[in-house]
Amino acid sequence: MLDHATDVHGDGETSVVVADINADMLAEGRKRARASRHGAGARLAFVEANAQDLRAAGMADASFDLYTVAFGIRNFTDPAPALREAFRVLKPGGVFACLEFSKISAPLPLLRTLYTSWNFAVIPLLGQLVAGDRDSYRYLAESIERFPDQRTFGDMIKAAGFVVPRSGPAWEDLSGGIVAIHKGIKPLE
Amino acid sequence: MPITRVCTPRLRLLTSVRYCPISRGRPYHSYEHESDPPPFNATEEAVLAAALRQVPEHGFTDASLSLGAREAGYLDITVNLFPRGSFDLVNYHLVTRRLALKKALDAQAAKDDGGSFKGQGVGTKVKFLTLERLMANRPIIHRWQEALAIMAQPSCISTSIAELARLSDEIWILAGDAGVDSSWYTKRASLSVIYSSTGENLAHCTAPKPEAMLMSGLLELFMTQDQSTDFADTQKFLDRRLEDVRIVGSGISNLKGYLDFTAHSFINVLRSKGVRI
Numbered sequence: 001m002l003d004h005a006t007d008v009h010g011d012g013e014t015s016v017v018v019a020d021i022n023a024d025m026l027a028e029g030r031k032r033a034r035a036s037r038h039g040a041g042a043r044l045a046f047v048e049a050n051a052q053d054l055r056a057a058g059m060a061d062a063s064f065d066l067y068t069v070a071f072g073i074r075n076f077t078d079p080a081p082a083l084r085e086a087f088r089v090l091k092p093g094g095v096f097a098c099l100e101f102s103k104i105s106a107p108l109p110l111l112r113t114l115y116t117s118w119n120f121a122v123i124p125l126l127g128q129l130v131a132g133d134r135d136s137y138r139y140l141a142e143s144i145e146r147f148p149d150q151r152t153f154g155d156m157i158k159a160a161g162f163v164v165p166r167s168g169p170a171w172e173d174l175s176g177g178i179v180a181i182h183k184g185i186k187p188l189e
Numbered sequence: 190m191p192i193t194r195v196c197t198p199r200l201r202l203l204t205s206v207r208y209c210p211i212s213r214g215r216p217y218h219s220y221e222h223e224s225d226p227p228p229f230n231a232t233e234e235a236v237l238a239a240a241l242r243q244v245p246e247h248g249f250t251d252a253s254l255s256l257g258a259r260e261a262g263y264l265d266i267t268v269n270l271f272p273r274g275s276f277d278l279v280n281y282h283l284v285t286r287r288l289a290l291k292k293a294l295d296a297q298a299a300k301d302d303g304g305s306f307k308g309q310g311v312g313t314k315v316k317f318l319t320l321e322r323l324m325a326n327r328p329i330i331h332r333w334q335e336a337l338a339i340m341a342q343p344s345c346i347s348t349s350i351a352e353l354a355r356l357s358d359e360i361w362i363l364a365g366d367a368g369v370d371s372s373w374y375t376k377r378a379s380l381s382v383i384y385s386s387t388g389e390n391l392a393h394c395t396a397p398k399p400e401a402m403l404m405s406g407l408l409e410l411f412m413t414q415d416q417s418t419d420f421a422d423t424q425k426f427l428d429r430r431l432e433d434v435r436i437v438g439s440g441i442s443n444l445k446g447y448l449d450f451t452a453h454s455f456i457n458v459l460r461s462k463g464v465r466i
Contacts, residue, residue: 065264065266066266080272091264092262092263092264093258093262093263093264093266093267095267097269104354163231163232165271166230167228167230167233167277167280168271168272169272172272172351183269183272185232185263185269187232188232188235188262
């Protein structure tokens with residue numbers, strides 16, 4: 001994101017705050033950032049925070065232009081408070097963008113069944129063989145299954161107060177619906 | 190008495206929603222759904238209206254969208270509301286100009302207490318509405334070729350064609366077309382073709398010719414001269430196209446009548462000779 005801002009828009013002032021509830025993940029992030037060109041600068045900050053309560057981490061109202069979460073919201077205990085917190089910390093006109101696993105929207109129920117069976121049967125087995133960690137991959141399959149579909153999640157985003165596109169598609173499906181990108185704008189008033 | 194439309198219900202497929210057209214499930218006008226919610230929500234409306242005001246200067250580009258977002262009081266990043274970028278701006282222009290036709294027709298009909306259209310047929314109203322819609326492109330006509338290029342992109346072309354179909358349907362409905370036979374399709378198809386070709390003609394004619402500009406030396410004067418002549422020329426072009434359709438249409442129905450009569454006569458002659466047909 002910083003590379004895009006600097007190279008494409010010539011913007012040297014945008015800063016990014018990376019938040020995670022797990023200190024070990026943050027440490028991993030800091031390690032990778034040190035290897036990149038922005039690691040040493042003041043444009044990247046790492047904060048330990050619970051997305052369902054960002055006030056505790058000191059994030060003020062209306063202090064961010066963009067809030068992104070990629071493959072994270074599925075793991076939140078309860079996405080609804082996280083969406084409300086996102087609404088609170090964004091400035092009016094700010095964008096909430098979420099990339100997450102979702103339900104296949106193909107018309108054939110067979111495709112959905114195949115996908116679910118693959119997730120529950122093959123992925124944990126591969127996880128056991130390659131990484132020796134069957135449980136994590138079983139959790140992955142279960143969390144994908146548990147997460148609401150595109151329309152329900154879109155309604156949750158609207159319920160938090162965001163405005164979603166009406167003239168175009170409200171979400172973007174990737175790979176037939178396996179992954180979906182949801183966007184919302186915080187209105188002005 | 191409102192005429193109920195006989196239309197086949199559209200199959201709703203659960204397809205993925207990537208870059209789908211405005212799926213209201215209805216590419217035609219319906220009397221039962223005249224008070225549909227507006228196609229743009231308040232935020233989109235605010236940003237796109239402001240962005241459209243930037244188009245004469247900046248064209249149908251992301252720059253216009255950013256400037257529009259800033260003018261409407263939003264952040265630069267708010268343009269993420271429009272994943273299709275400048276096509277969303279083109280689409281907004283097309284939809285708002287189409288929806289403004291009803292008001293224009295009512296305003297014209299109210300002038301002289303309905304004298305302009307009294308005793309006139311559907312054809313007069315169709316001509317008025319088509320011209321009205323073409324003239325609505327006037328403020329941004331110098332950017333129109335850019336818009337056509339955007340509309341021709343593979344990801345946007347189905348939406349653009351659907352919008353053109355809706356425009357031609359809207360014009361016929363507002364003009365008072367009540368047909369429910371196969372001419373419903375031919376009328377709309379022929380109007381779509383005439384409108385696009387006249388619109389193309391308009392876009393081409395208004396581009397000032399550089400050699401003439403150099404010769405005249407007065408850029409503004411030439412452009413104002415150019416515009417007035419060309420819009421009159423465009424009106425004549427439209428008249429000729431509508432006349433063509435009328436002549437061709439009547440020609441085809443005459444031909445159909447002739448072939449019908451000839452075929453029946455032939456069969457009757459054979460029967461009179463004893464052939465069992």
